[in-house]
Amino acid sequence: MRDLKIPGERHPEKAHRPDQAQPRKPSWIRVKAPTSDGYRQTAKIMREHRLTTVCEEAGCPNVGECWSQGHATMMIMGEICTRGCTFCNVATGRPDALDAFEPGRVADAVQKLGLSHVVVTSVDRDDLADGGAEHFAMTIRAIRRRSPATTIEVLVPDFLRCGPEALEVVVAARPDVFNHNLETVPGLYPEVRPGARYFHSLRLLQRTKELWPGAFTKSGIMVGLGEDRQAVHQVMDDMRAADVDFLTIGQYLQPTPKHHRVDSFVTPEEFADYERVARSKGFLMVSASPLTRSSYHAGDDFARLRAAREAKLA
Numbered sequence: 001m002r003d004l005k006i007p008g009e010r011h012p013e014k015a016h017r018p019d020q021a022q023p024r025k026p027s028w029i030r031v032k033a034p035t036s037d038g039y040r041q042t043a044k045i046m047r048e049h050r051l052t053t054v055c056e057e058a059g060c061p062n063v064g065e066c067w068s069q070g071h072a073t074m075m076i077m078g079e080i081c082t083r084g085c086t087f088c089n090v091a092t093g094r095p096d097a098l099d100a101f102e103p104g105r106v107a108d109a110v111q112k113l114g115l116s117h118v119v120v121t122s123v124d125r126d127d128l129a130d131g132g133a134e135h136f137a138m139t140i141r142a143i144r145r146r147s148p149a150t151t152i153e154v155l156v157p158d159f160l161r162c163g164p165e166a167l168e169v170v171v172a173a174r175p176d177v178f179n180h181n182l183e184t185v186p187g188l189y190p191e192v193r194p195g196a197r198y199f200h201s202l203r204l205l206q207r208t209k210e211l212w213p214g215a216f217t218k219s220g221i222m223v224g225l226g227e228d229r230q231a232v233h234q235v236m237d238d239m240r241a242a243d244v245d246f247l248t249i250g251q252y253l254q255p256t257p258k259h260h261r262v263d264s265f266v267t268p269e270e271f272a273d274y275e276r277v278a279r280s281k282g283f284l285m286v287s288a289s290p291l292t293r294s295s296y297h298a299g300d301d302f303a304r305l306r307a308a309r310e311a312k313l314a
Helices: 037-048 063-068 102-113 133-146 165-172 186-192 198-211 229-241 268-280 298-313
Strands: 074-076 117-122 151-155 177-179 216-223 246-251 285-288
Touching (some): 037 102, 117 133, 151 298, 186 229, 198 229, 216 229, 229 246, 229 268, 268 285
Parallel strands (some): 177 216, 216 246
16 A cells, blocks of 8 residues: 655655755744644544645645634645656655545535635646546535635646646636646746646636636746746746736745755745736736745735726726
């Protein structure tokens, strides 16, 4: 039986990679260990419903803060990904069959947590003909039935090996926010995200707006992987050309010595400058800080995003 707690079994594709030194985190990166009652209650609900969260699987540094407030990012379609991105701590391998009851369990957990906004993401499922698109749509519909007032944000894979109808299925389910992360600058894709294609991901975001002009689209990148400022600014321009509304930029943190090395720790001042530049390019919403992640403060950010569009239209 495979044990995902053992690094060599969790990431077999990385087992023979040379170790990369993990530099000491600067003071602005460190967070406290989760200990609150709210954290324990959220964990209890996740376990009772046999749900996976990206907060745990990806080792998010904000898990203590978010779970203390009852916020968790649901990761559907299992805990094993068919891709082996060098930055990611989600397990790699052959996934199990889809669980037809999972959308209902997610909806039940959202209701019990009393979420006003929920983020639903997934592993990559290149083994499925539709990449899991219908499973996303079923989950959106199940949450809508149980919690009609809850706004829903999806963080989807790239559907690289699927026909165009896969994206259409997700968009037709009308999530409130459609998110797909570019993750890094195009020059680093062969090293950091070898199973993906930069311009395919960019086109996915652009086509979402073509299918549904009223959609809120969102994307994010990590910095500290070895990119330069000019390349980050070019990604901003590419996103704006695809009419992306919301940009997130956060610091890359190396999960294990077998993962891609941290090239640099970007300072809070540099993040503030990235945010200033991004806003000048026309994004409705920008979140750029060392601890920014796609779903960090997602509910509050969605309220601001919606207000920003209303102000622009007014």
